Amino acid sequence: MKKSSVVAALNALAQDTRLDIFRLLVQKGPTGLPAGEIGERLRQPSPTLSFHLNQLRFAGLVSSRRASRSIIYSANFKAMNEVLAYLTNNCCEGRPELCAPSAFVPLTAVGTVARTARAGAKAGSKRGG
Secondary structure (H helix, E strand, C coil): CCHHHHHHHHHHHCCHHHHHHHHHHHHHCCCCEEHHHHHHHHCCCHHHHHHHHHHHHHCCCEEEEEECCEEEEEECHHHHHHHHHHHHCCCHHHCHHHHCHHHCCCHHHHHHHHHHHHHHHHHHHHCCC
């Protein structure tokens, strides 16, 4: 991926509403969502939503297709992965195993791990340990 494409993608995601839209589409997967449903879920009026979806589309991060009377938007996972690959290329001083996906813990898992550790620490202190 060219540097200019990465900059365009990051620029598109550097805005709250567009980041929310993109994360919603990533969560939904390849099937995507109709524009109206995206607007309802994120409480965005149609003109505002249309502007943000176009910005994401121009950056190559989402694609659209017509299904009957609806326009379905979905995340462009290939572009997302190319941006991540560009950002992590040559990371960790040439030790790619340190950058492997298994080294990353999803945010929800981090919160669970932290809560579990705190709960364990409290239980240990109550037992005198």
